[in-house]
Amino acid sequence: MGTLVRAIAQEGGAVCYAIDSTDIVAEAERIHETSAVVTAALGRLITAASLMGAMLKGEEDSLTLRITADGPIGSVIAAADAEGNVKGYAQNSVVEIPLKSNGKLDVSGALGKNGHLYVIRDSGAGEPYVGLVPLRSGEVAEDIAGYFADSEQVPTVCALGVLVGPDLTVQAAGGYILQLLPGAAEEEISAVEAAAAAMPPVTSLLAGGADAGELARRALAGLDPEILDSRPVEYRCACTRERVERALISLGPRELEAMAREDGQAEVSCHFCRRQYRFSKSEILDLAKRNGG
Numbered sequence: 001m002g003t004l005v006r007a008i009a010q011e012g013g014a015v016c017y018a019i020d021s022t023d024i025v026a027e028a029e030r031i032h033e034t035s036a037v038v039t040a041a042l043g044r045l046i047t048a049a050s051l052m053g054a055m056l057k058g059e060e061d062s063l064t065l066r067i068t069a070d071g072p073i074g075s076v077i078a079a080a081d082a083e084g085n086v087k088g089y090a091q092n093s094v095v096e097i098p099l100k101s102n103g104k105l106d107v108s109g110a111l112g113k114n115g116h117l118y119v120i121r122d123s124g125a126g127e128p129y130v131g132l133v134p135l136r137s138g139e140v141a142e143d144i145a146g147y148f149a150d151s152e153q154v155p156t157v158c159a160l161g162v163l164v165g166p167d168l169t170v171q172a173a174g175g176y177i178l179q180l181l182p183g184a185a186e187e188e189i190s191a192v193e194a195a196a197a198a199m200p201p202v203t204s205l206l207a208g209g210a211d212a213g214e215l216a217r218r219a220l221a222g223l224d225p226e227i228l229d230s231r232p233v234e235y236r237c238a239c240t241r242e243r244v245e246r247a248l249i250s251l252g253p254r255e256l257e258a259m260a261r262e263d264g265q266a267e268v269s270c271h272f273c274r275r276q277y278r279f280s281k282s283e284i285l286d287l288a289k290r291n292g293g
C-alpha cells in the first residue's frame with residue numbers, strides 16, 4: 001500500500017499532494033519485470049498519475065498520462081482513478097543504457113527528450129479531455145510541472161523520485177505536486193520557492209524514514225501546513241474477462257472468425273497487470289455471433 005496525503009497552507013495560498021509510492025512502484029516492477037531505468041521512468045509517471053488522479057473532482061473521473069518520445073522505451077502509460085489508485089506499463093520493459101555522468105539512472109535518455117506528455121481526463125460521460133505539451137526535459141517531474149504551467153496556467157512545483165537498488169528492487173519511490181492557488185500572497189510564493197530550493201531529493205527523505213505527510217510539510221515549509229487527509233493507495237487494475245470480451249467483440253465477426261479458423265484459440269494479456277485471458281475456438285465463435293456475425 002502507498003499513502004497519499006493532501007495538505008494546505010494555513011493562509012490557503014498553496015495546496016500540496018504528496019505520496020509514498022514505494023509499494024506501488026515495487027508492484028509495477030514485479031508485474032512488468034522492468035530494467036532499472038524503466039522502473040524509474042514508469043515509477044515516476046505512475047507516481048505523478050496517482051497524485052493527479054487524487055486531484056480529480058468527480059468520484060467516477062479517471063486520468064491517464066502518456067509520454068511518447070524518441071527514446072528506446074517507446075510510450076509509457078499510467079492511469080489512475082479519482083482515489084489515486086494507479087496502474088501503468090512501458091512499451092519496452094527492458095531498456096539498458098549507461099548511467100548519467102552523476103551516476104543516476106538516465107530517465108530522459110530512456111524516454112527521449114523530443115516528444116509529448118499527454119494528459120487525458122475522462123469523466124465517464126462524453127468525450128474525454130485530452131491535453132498535450134511538448135516535453136521539457138524527459139525527466140517527468142519537469143514535464144508535469146510544465147503541463148500545469150502551459151496548459152492550465154497553474155504555477156506548480158513537482159518532484160518525483162524512484163530509488164532502484166543494485167538487485168533491481170524498488171527501495172523508495174514517491175513525490176509531490178504543489179500548486180499555488182489564485183490569490184496566493186507574495187510571501188507565500190516566496191516561501192514555496194524557498195522550500196522547493198531547500199528540498200532534498202524525495203527518495204533521500206523516504207529512504208531516511210520520512211512519510212508522505214513529511215514530504216508535504218517540507219514542501220509547504222514556512223506556511224504552517226495542515227494535513228487535510230491521508231489515504232491508502234495501491235497498484236490496481238480493474239480488468240475483467242467481460243471487458244476483454246467486449247474488446248474482442250469490437251474487432252468484428254470477420255476478424256473473430258478468422259482468428260478461430262487460423263489460431264483455433266485466443267490469448268489476450270492485459271497490458272497493465274499481465275493477467276492472461278484465454279478463449280477457446282467455440283468461445284471466439286460465440287463472441288462473433290454476439291456481434292451479429
Ligand SMILES: [Zn+2]
Nearest residue numbers: 237239270273
Ligand atoms: Zn489488468
